[in-house]
Amino acid sequence: MAAEFQTPEFREYPAVPNALINDATAHLSPFIAKPNHQEPLGFPGELVENWEEKAVEKMGDLLTKYRGLRVYLDSCVKCGSCTDKCHYYQGTSDPKNMPVARQDLLRSVYRRYFTFAGKYFPKLVGARDMTREVLDEWYSYFHQCSQCRRCSVFCPYGIDTAEISMAAREIMDSIGHGQKYCNEILGKVQTVGNNLGLPGPALKATMAEFAEEIEDDTGLPVEIPIDKKGADVLLITPSADFFAEPHIDGLMGYAKVFHEAGVNWTLSSHAAEAANFSMFIGSYSNMKKVAERIRDAALELGVKQIIVGECGHAWRVAYSFWNTLTGVGAGADPSDEYALKLQKQLDPNVPQPMHICEFTYDLIQKGKLRFDKSANDHRTVTFHDSCNVARASRMGDWAGGQFDIPREVIKACCNNYVDMDPDTIKEKTYCCGGGGGLLTDDLMEIRVKGALPRMEALKDVVDHRGVNTLAAICAICKAQFAKVLPYYNFPMHMLVSTHQLVGESLVLTGSNQEKALQPKQEEPAKEDEAQAKAEE
């Protein structure tokens, strides 16, 4: 389906910014949503008649609702600091993929209709009328932004191109010019409860299979329950964890951790989805609607805690927005009945929601998990920070916990861990290339090209540090890497879920693995005891 294109060559490492190639990816834009994708979300089915006017009107509306948008559109000084920071620019050399140039696609229209300078001196400040040409450019380049916020880190005013992309997509949706991929999926999650449209019974059957697989391996009846009333913990995880590789192995990892911790947990068929693509299209109302399914499931099941599985944008929505959207969190105003209804039910002694890595990390800190690290000795692992986790959320109670906690979890179960180039990890991490609603075959070219900086940093540690395993904590990153690694001549199986590393080395009490280890482990244990006694 995708047209032929060349996978970018690895550049000399570390690379210098590319020379510009005008309109290098102007031809790339995703499939347009059909009326049956648009209408269920409350958007017009197709481009409305007076769309130019409507688009400007919608922009005006957003300007009064989002301070960030207004400030970002006014404040850019064209300093150029962000110009070389976007992976799509690096992979395509298209100047319109430079963050500030991407913003300018929208800013030019903002200036024309909403600023004095743009109304009276349009040429001087690069203001443009809302025309078909502008719309097509928007559609193309605002779908070549994964909303990863890397540019925002380096901007002296924190201008976040992600916010501008979201606004642009919201405007396009509102005039009937939406993106098929995101909107179709949002339709499914709102009617069935997950992005795949998997119905409850199918889900149950799949989970039973996974449980059986774990039992074959460990000899223990490890459960993966669904819709279990009276459970304490509700796990909300991306539905990719139910069907895709290596996501499934991550899910089995969570199940083992819950089992070992003795937690009474459940999935929900009503809310079998952590992903919330409404964020990608900038739609607050849809984002709330999707998040409300989780609230409803939590109320219905009566759980005390909500834990979120491995996913980047989903963790952003959960961590940063759930409390705002649906009250999953704490600290509601005493008059805020809506939020209090849920907050009174949730355990105030743990963070709500909690990331699965935080949960596992806590157990490790308390010495409640035992690992056979040698099970991962054939691996030298590196970790890919997901952009939304790194730059739009947190784990733990210290700034930067989102970097430390997953690494600590990996190090607790692997002997060989190596970080990639510091300019490509943590807050400076590069997007996998498939975030922000771009994870669709019709955008394969931009996905492959946008992966270049991450692939270059990976190649560096593969060549020089012996890395053979890439661990991820995001369903989109995993799906993207699974597709893209082969383009860059990496083996696909080098990709793992972080909780796969946990699951494969965790020694469950009473499991086959524990029995196999016993003769080896008993003796040093006795020695320790003897030594301890001697010291007394």
Next chain:
Amino acid sequence: MSVLYALLFYVATVLLIAGLAMKIRQYWITPAPLKIPTTPAPTTRGGVVLRMIREVVLFESLFKSNKWIWLFGYMFHVGLALVLLRHLRYFVDTTSFIWSWVPLISPIGKYAAFAMIIGLLGLWARRILVERIRYISGPSDHLMLALLVGIGLSGAMMTFVVHTDIVAVKIFFLGLMRFSIQPLPTDPLLLLHLGLVAILMIVFPLSKLLHAPGVFFSPSRNQVDDPREKRHLASWAAKLDK
């Protein structure tokens, strides 16, 4: 000429203050419905104040990004700040105790003009020479630099080459502040300098110079990272709760 410049400065001042006030009001009343700090972000208000100070005083993010832009940008802004402080002597009574520090920093301010001009020229050179920055520059970006360089050069010329009667200038401005128009010296350089400054004041609230107030309102920099601990709710969004 004195009357013309007096009027010009009254108009410029009114436009600057009214324009900025309008803009700041607009930023102030527009809600930020979601928590969007660029993380890792401070988890307390105090931490946010520190982050903002580092951003405004040290240009922290820019430093992380690009040392050349930082260097030139920093030279320009610090130079400008010192030059502005030096200019206080035209508006205040430097014999009074609270302003007695103004003459003390004046010598630094004198040479800061060079830092300012070099910084500006460095930024301008990058705008022309670096392909990526050339691409994103519009006519207004070059004009803004021309305006600032013009102000800097005309000012520095008066300090170092063709002096003007600064006592008379001071009397003119002190007079303006009391709504009485005193004679302004008519050296062409001074008139040029003041004219450009008035233009700058007028375009300030209409241009990218809004980054100055904007940075304080940027949600990616000024929000506390505490969404799990506190429910953050904008009024328009609260209406959607049921």
